[in-house]
Amino acid sequence: xxxxxxxxxxxxxxxxxxxxxxxxxxxxxxxxxxxxxxxxxxxxxxxxxxxxxxxxxxxxxxxxxxxxxxxxxxxxxxxxxxxxxxxxxxxxxxxxxxxxxxxxxxxxxxxxxxxxxxxxxxxxxxxxxxxxxxxxxxxxxxxxxxxxxxxxxxxxxxxxxxxxxxxxxxxxxxxxxxxxxxxxxxxxxxxxxxxxxxxxxxxxxxxxxxxxxxxxxxxxxxxxxxxxxxxxxxxxxxxxxxxxxxxxxxxxxxxxxxxxxxxxxxxxxxxxxxxxxxxxx
Amino acid sequence: xxxxxxxxxxxxxxxxxxxxxxxxxxxxxxxxxxxxxxxxxxxxxxxxxxxxxxxxxxxxxxxxxxxxxxxxxxxxxxxxxxxxxxxxxxxxxxxxxxxxxxxxxxxxxxxxxxxxxxxxxxxxxxxxxxxxxxxxxxxxxxxxxxxxxxxxxxxxxxxxxxxxxxxxxxxxxxxxxxxxxxxxxxxxxxxxxxxxxxxxxxxxxxxxxxxxxxxxxxxxxxxxxxxxxxxxxxxx
Numbered sequence: 001x002x003x004x005x006x007x008x009x010x011x012x013x014x015x016x017x018x019x020x021x022x023x024x025x026x027x028x029x030x031x032x033x034x035x036x037x038x039x040x041x042x043x044x045x046x047x048x049x050x051x052x053x054x055x056x057x058x059x060x061x062x063x064x065x066x067x068x069x070x071x072x073x074x075x076x077x078x079x080x081x082x083x084x085x086x087x088x089x090x091x092x093x094x095x096x097x098x099x100x101x102x103x104x105x106x107x108x109x110x111x112x113x114x115x116x117x118x119x120x121x122x123x124x125x126x127x128x129x130x131x132x133x134x135x136x137x138x139x140x141x142x143x144x145x146x147x148x149x150x151x152x153x154x155x156x157x158x159x160x161x162x163x164x165x166x167x168x169x170x171x172x173x174x175x176x177x178x179x180x181x182x183x184x185x186x187x188x189x190x191x192x193x194x195x196x197x198x199x200x201x202x203x204x205x206x207x208x209x210x211x212x213x214x215x216x217x218x219x220x221x222x223x224x225x226x227x228x229x230x231x232x233x234x235x236x237x238x239x240x241x242x243x244x245x246x247x248x249x250x251x252x253x254x255x256x257x258x259x260x261x262x263x264x265x266x267x268x269x270x271x272x273x274x275x276x277x278x279x280x281x
Numbered sequence: 282x283x284x285x286x287x288x289x290x291x292x293x294x295x296x297x298x299x300x301x302x303x304x305x306x307x308x309x310x311x312x313x314x315x316x317x318x319x320x321x322x323x324x325x326x327x328x329x330x331x332x333x334x335x336x337x338x339x340x341x342x343x344x345x346x347x348x349x350x351x352x353x354x355x356x357x358x359x360x361x362x363x364x365x366x367x368x369x370x371x372x373x374x375x376x377x378x379x380x381x382x383x384x385x386x387x388x389x390x391x392x393x394x395x396x397x398x399x400x401x402x403x404x405x406x407x408x409x410x411x412x413x414x415x416x417x418x419x420x421x422x423x424x425x426x427x428x429x430x431x432x433x434x435x436x437x438x439x440x441x442x443x444x445x446x447x448x449x450x451x452x453x454x455x456x457x458x459x460x461x462x463x464x465x466x467x468x469x470x471x472x473x474x475x476x477x478x479x480x481x482x483x484x485x486x487x488x489x490x491x492x493x494x495x496x497x498x499x500x501x502x503x504x505x506x507x508x509x510x511x512x513x514x515x516x517x
Binding site for chain 2: 029030031034035127130131166168169207208215218225243
């Protein structure tokens, strides 16, 4: 009987470690590459490709963002991209879990991406994108996951910072980069919006991971100290928004095809405010 | 009447017990470029089945501009249902993690040492992040936007010990999201290898090593940090 128990336990653990095509159980304990390593590669990519500056001829513009498309399925991704074109959006930000991490899904995702001169998009990695050594695919298809871009209107410039929290932490190197960027550059911009995958605050009962409390402490301090106007995240699959200090903390619905409340975020930015709307598909 | 009061006080004082606990903590994590050092002092007053414990934490070296960085108060009672003994603990934690913000936790948890080699604990906490009044003024923040409450969190503690609880020395391994001045989210378990030694009946020493892995058992895990904690507990 004791022997049978061990066999059942072993069979269960083996099945868990072999895993399905959505999760890689190995990733729950250790990662293929550290967040510091991804940051170094992202920095290398940034150095080679430079900072994207988008010039807008008017003072009001639109940014659209989505997260958690988990491609395979592409129905909602197509609808989002059509809406982005129809809205003449200035840029699209993708806040991670774009794929399942499988190479086949990266192929499908990348094949649906429009040419960069027809739609400017900024991808960020999420935890699912990293399973099955997905970072190699992400980096080769999409490039950096830690960077910033700037949108210039005739009178002002706005700063958009994209951070990699696919491993549930920024890591020491990326956090130092983020701090230095805010310290040195934030004052030069009108609005500052941060995009990343992991939501920071547990707004509802959920099993999704947030960064460790010590890291949440540092981030909340930085958001307040440097007047970060908005933080846009995904990961939790259910939208939420709350204001803390002068920062709007926003979590988006998942774009996932099987999500019955699938949607995305539309930001209308003008001289005074950043207006946001959750759009249900 | 006075002599009766004196007698009662003396009897109660004999039955009561005072615990003093001090520890030093050294560690490093992804939010810091150097090691941090913290020092905490705790005092407990035990009377019959009830305990009142309070602690304060000082940062000796860290990136926190505050020196006094934590305060906690725990009130607990020992209960038993049939032959199942358990402690009920109500607590309040103040964590002054910044000169602009602080965190408070109110919570309740139940712990049992029913099994000789294990401690099990489960409970819930209510976490609030707040912006202090000075920062509200400096950054022109509406009071209505100066607090953010998290949903009720799950607290858990599982410790397996090599020896029974009453042994002079012991080694245990814990998985928990609870610490004296910090409570992590339920999805961020922390592992703690602890050693205890009781050279005298009223004196015990402990040494803990804690390991933190971000996203552990939940997403794409990555190293976050570690710390060591050594301390002494005296019973008076």
